[in-house]
Amino acid sequence: MFPPRLFQLISYSVASATDSSVIRLSDLRLDDARALLEHDPSSELPSPEASPAVYMQTILDALCELSLRDPLTGLSNRRHFNHLLNREIESVARSGESVLLLIMDIDHFKKVNDTYGHHAGDLVLQAVSKCLEACVRPMDTVSRFGGEEFAAILPNCPSSFGPVVAERIREAVAALAITVSPSETIQVTISIGGAYAPEWVRSTIELWTERADEQLYRAKSAGRNRVFIEEQRGVAVSADEKGMLFGHLLFGDPASGGVAGDASSSAVADSEMNRAN
Amino acid sequence: MSEVSNPPQDAVVEPTLALKSRSKVIAVTSGKGGVGKTFVSANLASALAKRGLRVLVLDADLGLANLDVVLNLYPKITLHDVFTGKSKLEDAIYKAPGGFSVLLAGSGMVEYSRLAPEVRDDFLRIMETLVPNYDIVLLDTGAGISDVVLFAVSMASEVLLVATPEPTALTDAYATIKVLGAQQKRQSIRVVINQVARTGDGTAITTQLQQVLDRFVNKDSEHPLKLIHMGDIPADPAVRQAIMKRQLLAQSDPGCAAALAITQLASKVESAVIKHGA
Numbered sequence: 442m443f444p445p446r447l448f449q450l451i452s453y454s455v456a457s458a459t460d461s462s463v464i465r466l467s468d469l470r471l472d473d474a475r476a477l478l479e480h481d482p483s484s485e486l487p488s489p490e491a492s493p494a495v496y497m498q499t500i501l502d503a504l505c506e507l508s509l510r511d512p513l514t515g516l517s518n519r520r521h522f523n524h525l526l527n528r529e530i531e532s533v534a535r536s537g538e539s540v541l542l543l544i545m546d547i548d549h550f551k552k553v554n555d556t557y558g559h560h561a562g563d564l565v566l567q568a569v570s571k572c573l574e575a576c577v578r579p580m581d582t583v584s585r586f587g588g589e590e591f592a593a594i595l596p597n598c599p600s601s602f603g604p605v606v607a608e609r610i611r612e613a614v615a616a617l618a619i620t621v622s623p624s625e626t627i628q629v630t631i632s633i634g635g636a637y638a639p640e641w642v643r644s645t646i647e648l649w650t651e652r653a654d655e656q657l658y659r660a661k662s663a664g665r666n667r668v669f670i671e672e673q674r675g676v677a678v679s680a681d682e683k684g685m686l687f688g689h690l691l692f693g694d695p696a697s698g699g700v701a702g703d704a705s706s707s708a709v710a711d712s713e714m715n716r717a718n
Numbered sequence: 719m720s721e722v723s724n725p726p727q728d729a730v731v732e733p734t735l736a737l738k739s740r741s742k743v744i745a746v747t748s749g750k751g752g753v754g755k756t757f758v759s760a761n762l763a764s765a766l767a768k769r770g771l772r773v774l775v776l777d778a779d780l781g782l783a784n785l786d787v788v789l790n791l792y793p794k795i796t797l798h799d800v801f802t803g804k805s806k807l808e809d810a811i812y813k814a815p816g817g818f819s820v821l822l823a824g825s826g827m828v829e830y831s832r833l834a835p836e837v838r839d840d841f842l843r844i845m846e847t848l849v850p851n852y853d854i855v856l857l858d859t860g861a862g863i864s865d866v867v868l869f870a871v872s873m874a875s876e877v878l879l880v881a882t883p884e885p886t887a888l889t890d891a892y893a894t895i896k897v898l899g900a901q902q903k904r905q906s907i908r909v910v911i912n913q914v915a916r917t918g919d920g921t922a923i924t925t926q927l928q929q930v931l932d933r934f935v936n937k938d939s940e941h942p943l944k945l946i947h948m949g950d951i952p953a954d955p956a957v958r959q960a961i962m963k964r965q966l967l968a969q970s971d972p973g974c975a976a977a978l979a980i981t982q983l984a985s986k987v988e989s990a991v992i993k994h995g996a
Binding site: 537639678679681683687 | 752888927
């Protein structure tokens, strides 16, 4: 998952054992790393004797994995999420693609902890995480932002789809029956705020999340278990307006006399081929 | 239970450039990226320079890859460096092949949820210093209607909107026109349609845009918004060749249909904007 150059560096060093700049496993203090990974069932370390390079690489990969995931829920953690968010910002700035950021917060989560205990709280976080991941496409990323707060990036999400997806998430969470003990099943709700990246403009993580947070705040203030999404600028064109705007493409062009269907569609094709600004 | 909410409407940007400077500034904008806005700016600038005018193109688009690619010009110093005190303003102004000057905004232009007053002031101060040295300043804004674009447009007396006949480009152009009318109380916007298949298509499109505006926007408005058609630029293979060669049309194929259209556009811009404004 992480830098291949580092791998090359180490495997090179390990291979040329006569070089004085070589890294010897015995010189490294790997105890802390090993101890960390022993508690993580997903990483099984190979024997250091067989191949020191493979051993080091496995440790590095496992540490990277640990540093990017939230241990309780398995979701991306905030560090990983910010990395992905930055990448989206760069891509939107050039492509103008419509990307939605959702910030979601479980309603009255403190009450769950206070009433049923922290273990129940953890179970709720895990159940909600699973549910969130199931509600979005594989290309979307869900992250645990911290506490009972989650975030999701939805690339290539047209403005008309955003509210639909967020509403689906809200309903799915509300419908969850979470078993927290043999005798108790509880339900929670979630409040969702969303904001699109400004198209063609390079945003920042702070500004973008701030805008989504503002909407989350509105959802909370309006009574929770709600979705608020900032209206995307530049889409304030109604279906009626569009209909009239493209009437000439469908019914012939009054200004030029003839039936413009064919000519206009060839104009569209040309304009796509010629794109180069 | 889901609700769509409007963003805060405090982003209305009032023109703040002194009138004398403002009258020389034309914002070149487009609802959508990829319609040839930067290509039009650069070639229009070259055609205006050929008419003996001192022209500056200020690239307020964060996509600084555009203008330099079109012009085969790679400025190292940008307005961003001037803002941050790293460079002097005069060092950031480059001579472009077409005989006009170029100043790139650089990575300074990012999202400002509420455009910081100090950035605005910096920008205005620089504009006030720059504009007197030129007869005309083309402000190549980013695409879309971000606060940065609206701010850039607010510094201009005239707006030249570039669109193509493509449906998404027209929709975005229409949305931009609406926003400029509503937020900046503009009464006229000049339109150029790029990449038209036949002569007259662009006029028809501008007419169509005007009709939709009249029906949906102007009917309740005390200040009806008027579109002024400034010309069509034909879809022309010479354009692609010029872009591939990273040259202006005036260099690569001065006699081609698109180049002639841009020459006509320059003459219209000069008489409409400069003589009128002076």
